[in-house]
Amino acid sequence: MEHFAIWVAAFLTMGIFSFLYKDNAWYKLCEAIFVGISAGYWFVTLFWDNIYGKFWVGKGDDSMLYIGAFLGLLMLMRLVPKIGWISRWPLAFIVGATAGFYLINYFSSNVMRQVEDTIMPLLGPDYSAGAYDIIGNIVIAVGTFSGLVYFFFSKEHKGAFGATAKVGIFFLMITFGASFGYTVMSRMSLLIGRLDFLFGDWLGMIK
Amino acid sequence: MSTRLKEMLVVAVMTVFFVIMYWGKVDGWMTGFQFSFGLSMTVVALIVVSLLVILYLTLQGKMIGRRVVFLYVGISVTLPFFMSLSQQIKISPEVQTLYDGIAELPPGSVVLSAFDYDPPSAPELQPMAESFFRYCFNNDLKVIVIGLWPQGPQQANMAIEKVMLDESIAAKNLQYGIDYVNLGFQTGNEFVIQRMGSDFKSMFPTDYSGTPYDELPLVKNVKNFSNIDYGFNFSAGYPGTVEWVQVAVDRYGLKMGAGNTAVQAPQCYPYIRSGQLIGILGGMNGAAEFELLTGTVGKGTKFMLSQSFAHMIVIAFIIIGNVAYFRGGRKRKL
Structure with a gap:
C-alpha cells in the first residue's frame, strides 16, 4: 500500500508539472482529481467536526447552536426555487454580523494600533534610540507621510505636493517589490518541497 | 520522427x-x-x-x-x-525575539499552537512546526494544538510523529492528553477565536480523535486564553495570523508569535513593531533561522x-x- 501511495503521489506531481511543457490530458486529470478530493475532504471534515461533533458528541448543549443550525437550513432553501428567497435572511445575518465584527477588529488592530506606533518621537522616548532605530523612524515617518500624500486626490499633484507624492510612489514601489520578492520565495519553497519529494522520498536519490 | x-x-x-x-x-x-x-x-x-x-x-x-x-x-x-x-544563516531580530519569548517560558507552561495551513505550504511551515515541537517537548512545555484549516491538525500530527523519534524526546515518554493534545479542526475562522476567548470547550467539544474535552487532563482546566501562557500560529493565509492578532492578542491579551509563509510575512511584520506579535518566522528563511536557534538541522536549513x-x-x-x-x-x- 505504501508503494502504491507514493507512486500515486509521484504520478500526480509529475502530471501537474507536465503543464510546464504544454496543456495536456494528464494535467487535466490531475487537476480534476485535486478539485474533487478537496471538495470531498472539506465535506467529510465539516460533517464530522461540526454536525457530528457538536450535535451528537457535544449533545448540542449550547442553545445558540440551534439558531445557527436553523439559519443553515434556511440557506438550503436556495435549492427550492419557489422559496429560494428565504435564503437571503441567513445571508443578511452573515453579512451584517461579519461587517460589524470586522469593523471593530480592523479599526482597533490595523488602524489605531498602527497609527499609534507610527506617531512616535524620531529620536525615541527620552532620546534613547540608537542610530539604526532613528533612521528606521525617519523612514517610517517620511514613507507614511508621502504615501498618504500620494493618495490625496483633492489637490493636483504639482510642485512640492507632487514631488512628495512621487516620493510616496517610490515607497509604494519598494513595498510592492518586497512583497513580490517574498512571493517568489514562497513559490520556490513549494517547488523545492515537491522536488524533494520526487528525488528524496520517491526515488531515494538524496543522501 | x-x-x-x-x-x-x-x-x-x-x-x-x-x-x-x-x-x-x-x-x-x-x-x-x-x-x-x-x-x-x-x-x-x-x-x-x-x-x-x-x-x-x-x-x-x-x-x-x-x-x-x-x-x-x-x-x-x-x-x-x-x-x-x-x-551561512544569519539570525534576524524578529526571529531572535520570537525565540527569546519561548525561551523564557518555565517548564510546565501551556502553549497553544494553531495550525492554519495545509500540505501545499508544508515545505515552509512544516520545518518550523517540527523545530517548535522539538523545543517545546525538550523543555517540558505543554502543547495544545488546534486548526482553523481542515488539514492543519494532520500537519501537526505528522510533525509530532517525526519529533517523537528523537532519542531525547522518546526518553521522556510523553503522554497524549497530559503533555500534548490535538483538539482538531473547527470551522468558523475568526469567530472560533472569538468564542475561544470565552470558552475553548464550546468550540472543541472533542479532540482530533473524538475524545470528549473533559476527559483530557491537559485541557480540562483550560477555560479560555487566560489559561494559556503563549500562543504560536503557523499560518499560510486566511484565517491566520492577522485574525489571531486581531482577536486573541488585541482583545484577550494573548502573548503570541507566528510562523508565516513568505507570501504572508510582509503583511504581518507591522505587528512586531507595534508589539502585537513577539516575533515572526518568515518563510523558509525564518524556518532555517529558528532551526539554528533551537540547535537542529532540519529541512529549513x-x-x-x-x-x-x-x-x-x-x-x-x-x-x-x-x-x-x-x-x-x-x-x-x-
Whole structure:
C-alpha cells in the first residue's frame, strides 16, 4: 500500500508539472482529481467536526447552536426555487454580523494600533534610540507621510505636493517589490518541497 | 520522427529511469549520492557559463523559449540537493525575539499552537512546526494544538510523529492528553477565536480523535486564553495570523508569535513593531533561522541552498529579460 501511495503521489506531481511543457490530458486529470478530493475532504471534515461533533458528541448543549443550525437550513432553501428567497435572511445575518465584527477588529488592530506606533518621537522616548532605530523612524515617518500624500486626490499633484507624492510612489514601489520578492520565495519553497519529494522520498536519490 | 512520437519516447525513457531508481531504493542499492565540493563548484561554474551564453545570444537577438527558463529554475532547485555546499544563516531580530519569548517560558507552561495551513505550504511551515515541537517537548512545555484549516491538525500530527523519534524526546515518554493534545479542526475562522476567548470547550467539544474535552487532563482546566501562557500560529493565509492578532492578542491579551509563509510575512511584520506579535518566522528563511536557534538541522536549513540558487537564477533571467526588452526597442516580446 505504501508503494502504491507514493507512486500515486509521484504520478500526480509529475502530471501537474507536465503543464510546464504544454496543456495536456494528464494535467487535466490531475487537476480534476485535486478539485474533487478537496471538495470531498472539506465535506467529510465539516460533517464530522461540526454536525457530528457538536450535535451528537457535544449533545448540542449550547442553545445558540440551534439558531445557527436553523439559519443553515434556511440557506438550503436556495435549492427550492419557489422559496429560494428565504435564503437571503441567513445571508443578511452573515453579512451584517461579519461587517460589524470586522469593523471593530480592523479599526482597533490595523488602524489605531498602527497609527499609534507610527506617531512616535524620531529620536525615541527620552532620546534613547540608537542610530539604526532613528533612521528606521525617519523612514517610517517620511514613507507614511508621502504615501498618504500620494493618495490625496483633492489637490493636483504639482510642485512640492507632487514631488512628495512621487516620493510616496517610490515607497509604494519598494513595498510592492518586497512583497513580490517574498512571493517568489514562497513559490520556490513549494517547488523545492515537491522536488524533494520526487528525488528524496520517491526515488531515494538524496543522501 | 513526429513530435508525438518524441514525446512518447521521452515519457517511456523517464518511466524506465524512475522504475529503476525506485527499485534501487527498495532493494537498498540506491542510498542517494552527493557531489564532492569540487564537482559542486564545477556544476555551479557550468551553470554560470551557460547563463552567460544565453545573455550573449540575447544580445545577438536570439531569444530563448520559456521552457528553457523553467528548465533552469528546475535545475537550480534540484542540483543543490546533491551538493556539498552550505550556506551561512544569519539570525534576524524578529526571529531572535520570537525565540527569546519561548525561551523564557518555565517548564510546565501551556502553549497553544494553531495550525492554519495545509500540505501545499508544508515545505515552509512544516520545518518550523517540527523545530517548535522539538523545543517545546525538550523543555517540558505543554502543547495544545488546534486548526482553523481542515488539514492543519494532520500537519501537526505528522510533525509530532517525526519529533517523537528523537532519542531525547522518546526518553521522556510523553503522554497524549497530559503533555500534548490535538483538539482538531473547527470551522468558523475568526469567530472560533472569538468564542475561544470565552470558552475553548464550546468550540472543541472533542479532540482530533473524538475524545470528549473533559476527559483530557491537559485541557480540562483550560477555560479560555487566560489559561494559556503563549500562543504560536503557523499560518499560510486566511484565517491566520492577522485574525489571531486581531482577536486573541488585541482583545484577550494573548502573548503570541507566528510562523508565516513568505507570501504572508510582509503583511504581518507591522505587528512586531507595534508589539502585537513577539516575533515572526518568515518563510523558509525564518524556518532555517529558528532551526539554528533551537540547535537542529532540519529541512529549513537544507532547503536554503536551493532557495538561494533559485533566486540567483530568477535574478539572472530578470537581467536577460530586460536586455531582450531594451534590445528589442521595448516592442518585442520574449
